[in-house]
Every structure is written in structure tokens, then in C-alpha cells.
Amino acid sequence: MTRNQLVQLTVISVIWVTAGLLTALYEYFFLANYPGVLETAPMEEFNLGKNAIAAMGGLFVGSLLFGLLELFYFQKKITRERFWVAILKKIAIYSVLLFMLLLSISYAFNSILSGRSIGDPLAWQETRNFIGSIAFWHPVSPILLLVLLSSFWLQLSERFGSNELWMMFSGRYFNPKEEQRIFMFLDLNHSTTIAEKLGNEKFYRFLNDFFHDIAAVITQHKGEVVEYVGDQVIISWTFPSGSFETRCLTCYQDFEKVIETKKTTYLSRYGVIPQFKAAVHCGKVIIGEMGQIKKSIKFSGDVLNTTSRVEKECGALGAKMVITDKLVDILSNPPYSLEKVSNISLKGKEKPIDLYKVGV
Numbered sequence: 001m002t003r004n005q006l007v008q009l010t011v012i013s014v015i016w017v018t019a020g021l022l023t024a025l026y027e028y029f030f031l032a033n034y035p036g037v038l039e040t041a042p043m044e045e046f047n048l049g050k051n052a053i054a055a056m057g058g059l060f061v062g063s064l065l066f067g068l069l070e071l072f073y074f075q076k077k078i079t080r081e082r083f084w085v086a087i088l089k090k091i092a093i094y095s096v097l098l099f100m101l102l103l104s105i106s107y108a109f110n111s112i113l114s115g116r117s118i119g120d121p122l123a124w125q126e127t128r129n130f131i132g133s134i135a136f137w138h139p140v141s142p143i144l145l146l147v148l149l150s151s152f153w154l155q156l157s158e159r160f161g162s163n164e165l166w167m168m169f170s171g172r173y174f175n176p177k178e179e180q181r182i183f184m185f186l187d188l189n190h191s192t193t194i195a196e197k198l199g200n201e202k203f204y205r206f207l208n209d210f211f212h213d214i215a216a217v218i219t220q221h222k223g224e225v226v227e228y229v230g231d232q233v234i235i236s237w238t239f240p241s242g243s244f245e246t247r248c249l250t251c252y253q254d255f256e257k258v259i260e261t262k263k264t265t266y267l268s269r270y271g272v273i274p275q276f277k278a279a280v281h282c283g284k285v286i287i288g289e290m291g292q293i294k295k296s297i298k299f300s301g302d303v304l305n306t307t308s309r310v311e312k313e314c315g316a317l318g319a320k321m322v323i324t325d326k327l328v329d330i331l332s333n334p335p336y337s338l339e340k341v342s343n344i345s346l347k348g349k350e351k352p353i354d355l356y357k358v359g360v
Contacts, residue, residue, distance in 0.1 A: 012150050015063070017060050024048060054105055054109045058105035063150075074090065090151070102136065103127065106130045180239045180282065182236065183226070183281055185232060185307050186214075187277055187278070189275040205269075206266075217251055223236065226299055248280050277315070277319070278314070278321045279310035280322075281324045283302065283326065306346065310324060310355060312347070320360055323338075325353060328356055334358075340354060341355045
């Protein structure tokens with residue numbers, strides 16, 4: 001489980017457990033009295049502590065089931081299916097799990113939490129009575145609402161990235177800020193030739209498969225996707241997470257490993273295996289919210305232009321990965337051999353810089 005997935009699972013669990021507590025309080029102050037809401041003291045038979053434990057415990061288990069399904073099943077098996085197919089599959093699975101969850105909560109409530117043994121016939125009888133009554137549908141609505149809200153939040157996280165989503169909600173970059181960042185420009189080789197061979201639609205699927213396959217590696221190495229630009233993806237790391245354990249370099253080799261495991265699939269679908277080159281550089285950028293329509297977090301600064309220019313030098317230098325001298329200065333014990341190439345003039349730059357070919 002990656003750190004990002006753990007954070008998502010924790011957020012879901014906290015929301016669901018809180019909802020369980022609020023539901024118990026709502027029942028205590030309102031529904032236990034119905035229809036004389038707040039006109040008399042709550043019913044003596046209603047045990048707030050017992051109901052709160054049942055609701056919070058049940059929803060905690062439910063949040064784990066939901067989170068694990070979403071993060072480890074749906075994101076792998078259903079995320080790339082048609083929208084309505086994914087919705088129908090989720091509805092079917094969640095309906096079965098919801099029934100089993102409510103059955104378990106009811107039985108626990110009528111047995112252990114009511115001072116009875118697990119095998120007490122009266123506990124099972126009361127559970128069956130609950131399932132067959134209209135009261136069974138009372139907890140269904142809030143649980144389905146939790147499922148919908150949690151699914152919506154996960155979809156937003158996938159759409160914008162959990163980091164960018166948090167930045168937007170927190171307003172961290174409402175006013176532009178200057179930060180030190182590491183950037184990688186990862187670009188497919190021979191993309192024009194491949195596009196001519198495959199055609200526009202098939203090439204689009206080829207690109208989408210490639211970006212989808214390397215996504216987990218980016219997250220694993222604590223990078224965040226800044227933008228997809230044609231056949232290129234721009235990845236960013238904060239200081240010091242990008243330099244610590246040289247994640248900004250080791251991720252490249254993991255990209256290659258992932259594609260190697262899927263080469264048979266690429267050959268059967270497209271007749272070609274993705275090959276790529278990368279440039280990595282670091283420096284100060286301005287980060288802030290930009291735009292009125294489709295507002296997003298944007299990065300601006302000379303470091304981006306420089307990284308783009310360095311990436312163009314990969315072909316001329318015959319290297320799969322090239323990094324700048326500025327990046328080398330902050331790296332501790334690079335895991336690969338570095339071959340220095342001095343005084344490289346970059347387009348649009350007055351002063352030449354030193355580059356390093358990385359032996360990945």
C-alpha cells in the first residue's frame with residue numbers, strides 16, 4: 001500500500017466513523033422520541049453508548065471494505081471501463097456487501113452488545129425481525145450516501161490528483177508562492193513514427209496505456225503529475241522527497257521494469273513497446289491557482305523551460321536520461337554512474353551549462 005492510498009483509506013475511515021457517531025446522536029435526540037421530537041426526554045430503552053459503538057464499529061469495518069475495494073479492485077479492474085458498466089458493477093457489489101454488513105451489525109447488536117451469547121436463538125430471531133421490517137431500510141440511506149460521497153471524493157482525487165485537490169481545498173496556493181522543486185520531463189521516443197503507423201485513435205490508446213501503467217511508479221516514488229503534454233508527462237517532487245533516496249532517478253528504472261512486464265501486451269495490441277527518455281532539473285518555481293474556467297494549480301518558472309531544453313538534448317547525447325549540474329549538487333550518493341558533458345548550449349539560454357548522462 002502506497003502512502004497516498006493509506007491517506008485516502010484513513011480519510012474514508014475517519015469520515016465513516018464520524019458519520020456513525022453522528023447517526024447515533026441523531027437517533028438519541030430525535031428518532032428515539034419520534035414523533036414527539038425533543039418534547040420529552042429520550043426513551044430510557046435507548047442506550048446511546050451501545051448504539052454508538054455498533055454504528056461506529058460497523059461503519060469502520062464498512063469503510064475498510066469500501067476503501068480496499070475502491071483502491072485495490074475498482075481502480076485496477078473497473079476504472080477503465082465504460083462509466084455505466086462501472087456504476088452497475090459497483091452497485092451490485094456494494095448492495096451485497098451492504099446487506100452482509102447490516103446483517104452482521106444487527107446480529108452483533110442483538111447478541112454480544114445486548115448481553116447474550118453469540119449462539120442465542122433470541123438474537124437471531126430479533127435479527128430476522130429487523131431484516132424483515134421497514135427499520136432495516138433506515139440505515140441504508142446514510143450508508144449509500146457515504147458510499148456516493150466517498151466515491152465522488154476518490155474520483156476527484158483521481159481526476160486532479162490528491163495533492164492538487166488538497167491544495168485547491170486548503171487554498172494553499174490561492175496566492176502564488178515560490179518553492180524549490182525537482183522536475184522530470186518524460187518523453188516517448190519516436191512518437192511521430194508510431195502515431196503514423198498506428199493512426200490517431202490507436203496511438204491515443206497507446207499513450208493512455210503507457211501513462212496508466214507508469215502512474216503507480218510515480219506515486220510510489222512520491223512524485224506528482226504536473227501535466228500531460230502530448231506524448232510527454234511532467235513530474236514534480238518537493239524538497240527533500242525527490243532527492244531523498246534519489247527517487248527522481250530511480251523511478252526511471254522502475255518505469256522500465258513496469259513496461260518490461262507488459263511488453264507482451266503492448267506487442268499484441270500495438271506491435272511496439274514504449275521507449276522513452278527523460279531530463280531532470282531543479283530550481284525555484286512559482287506555484288498558484290490560475291484561470292477562471294477550469295481553474296487549476298500551475299507551475300511557472302525558468303526551471304521548466306530549462307528542463308524542456310535539456311530533454312531535447314537526450315537524443316543528441318545518446319542518453320536515456322540527462323540531468324543538470326544543479327541537480328547533481330543536491331543528490332547524495334547517486335545510484336547510477338554519471339558521465340559529465342561540459343558546456344552544453346541550450347536554445348534560448350545565454351550561458352552554457354554542464355549536463356550529466358545517467359547510466360540507467
